[in-house]
Amino acid sequence: MRVRFYRLIRDLHLYFGLFISPFVLVFTVSVFFLVHSWLPRIASETSTTRVASALPLPGDLATLSGRPLIDALKPTLEKAGVRGEVGFVQHMVKEEKLIIPVTIPGRETTVSISIASREATIVTRETGLAAALVTLHKSPGQHGPNIRMNWFYMRAWRWMADATVYLILFITVSGIYLWYVLRAERTVGVILLLAGALSFFGMAYVLIH
Amino acid sequence: MSLSTEPRAPGKSPNVSRFRAGFERWNRKLHFYAGLFLLFFTWLFAVSGLILNHPSWTFTEFWNNRKETNYEREITAFGPEVKGDLGQAREIMTQLGIRGEILWTTTRMDPDQFEFQVRRPGHFFFIKADLARKRATVRQAEVNLWGVIRALHTFTGVQMDDPRNSRDWALTSLWAFSMDAVAAGLIFIVLSSLYMWFELPQKRLAGAVVLGFGSLTCGLFCVGLRWLF
Numbered sequence: 001m002r003v004r005f006y007r008l009i010r011d012l013h014l015y016f017g018l019f020i021s022p023f024v025l026v027f028t029v030s031v032f033f034l035v036h037s038w039l040p041r042i043a044s045e046t047s048t049t050r051v052a053s054a055l056p057l058p059g060d061l062a063t064l065s066g067r068p069l070i071d072a073l074k075p076t077l078e079k080a081g082v083r084g085e086v087g088f089v090q091h092m093v094k095e096e097k098l099i100i101p102v103t104i105p106g107r108e109t110t111v112s113i114s115i116a117s118r119e120a121t122i123v124t125r126e127t128g129l130a131a132a133l134v135t136l137h138k139s140p141g142q143h144g145p146n147i148r149m150n151w152f153y154m155r156a157w158r159w160m161a162d163a164t165v166y167l168i169l170f171i172t173v174s175g176i177y178l179w180y181v182l183r184a185e186r187t188v189g190v191i192l193l194l195a196g197a198l199s200f201f202g203m204a205y206v207l208i209h
Numbered sequence: 210m211s212l213s214t215e216p217r218a219p220g221k222s223p224n225v226s227r228f229r230a231g232f233e234r235w236n237r238k239l240h241f242y243a244g245l246f247l248l249f250f251t252w253l254f255a256v257s258g259l260i261l262n263h264p265s266w267t268f269t270e271f272w273n274n275r276k277e278t279n280y281e282r283e284i285t286a287f288g289p290e291v292k293g294d295l296g297q298a299r300e301i302m303t304q305l306g307i308r309g310e311i312l313w314t315t316t317r318m319d320p321d322q323f324e325f326q327v328r329r330p331g332h333f334f335f336i337k338a339d340l341a342r343k344r345a346t347v348r349q350a351e352v353n354l355w356g357v358i359r360a361l362h363t364f365t366g367v368q369m370d371d372p373r374n375s376r377d378w379a380l381t382s383l384w385a386f387s388m389d390a391v392a393a394g395l396i397f398i399v400l401s402s403l404y405m406w407f408e409l410p411q412k413r414l415a416g417a418v419v420l421g422f423g424s425l426t427c428g429l430f431c432v433g434l435r436w437l438f
Binding site for chain 2: 014017023034141189
């Protein structure tokens with residue numbers, strides 16, 4: 001019974017670990033970019049501009065804001081051929097203009113729609129893989145929960161990010177069990193565990209107090 | 210983590226060089242040594258990441274439950290050695306007994322009015338100094354443990370879209386360095402696990418399927434979406 005349990009935990013530790021390893025790499029590699037506020041330019045950033053006309057606009061545009069506005073603008077963006085996660089929409093009433101930021105990891109699109117002429121200028125910036133990793137690391141993030149995750153793929157990313165956390169928690173707990181079974185490694189392991197705890201709580205203490 | 214009881218490829222061990230055998234042994238040992246040392250850091254970043262991804266979870270609310278205090282203090286004139294905004298902010302903080310990372314949020318229009326924020330996990334200081342009147346007003350907010358956990362996840366002292374803010378507190382640099390170390394440690398743990406898995410012939414196929422599925426799913430988000438849309 002005990003051997004079967006050990007083998008089951010060992011196999012789950014291995015296979016769950018293999019599954020989430022690419023996700024862990026995404027989160028860890030992007031840490032260096034975020035901590036040092038730096039993005040490597042592997043390929044040069046490209047930018048293209050195009051115009052789309054005769055765009056449909058929601059009739060109750062003036063009364064909409066937040067998520068309902070984003071949902072109402074979906075057919076407009078579809079017609080303009082722009083897909084992705086829609087950010088905070090700016091409605092410039094005086095200028096009769098809508099500015100809609102749309103993001104796909106590694107690509108930022110700004111759609112500027114003239115409400116009067118129903119014409120849009122679409123500027124697309126290909127920001128590259130490093131920027132994509134940063135976008136994914138910060139998604140969905142803590143800001144604008146009412147408007148975020150309005151694109152299916154970013155909602156799916158949130159599920160994956162959550163799954164990564166839950167699996168990491170399982171892997172760490174199962175890892176402790178698998179280490180504890182190895183009697184020869186207990187002393188060194190306990191010393192390292194205590195050293196890690198001391199480093200962590202010590203640093204947290206001096207930061208907070 | 211250690212898979213020391215797993216059978217290895219038959220007849221392989223006696224032929225492997227001493228170096229390779231040593232490498233395998235140390236790779237396995239370092240895999241769980243690193244995991245044990247980084248355990249609390251990993252738990253912090255995993256749990257705080259989950260909290261950041263779910264701002265609607267009401268039990269993790271921190272800002273609405275903050276405790277605020279306001280006070281006004283006299284400040285003394287700066288000496289000739291105090292130069293620039295950073296120098297002045299540091300001098301005011303020393304006089305007020307405040308420690309933390311300086312956050313520039315407003316542009317200084319009037320040379321006598323000086324406004325800045327200081328943050329450290331769990332503590333927010335909003336400082337307004339009137340240099341002509343030699344008075345400083347401080348709004349201090351203290352947040353609960355959830356606020357501290359969130360802050361530790363993002364406490365780097367820099368922001369990608371704001372080059373004005375740079376690390377100016379030694380402890381922020383230390384924490385940023387520890388974030389780098391945790392990331393590097395986790396990358397090592399992932400790479401060492403891939404090596405250990407590959408050394409298990411009977412687990413290679415199933416592992417390759419799982420790893421391939423994970424890589425494809427992750428690759429869809431990293432590069433695939435740009436390619437598809």
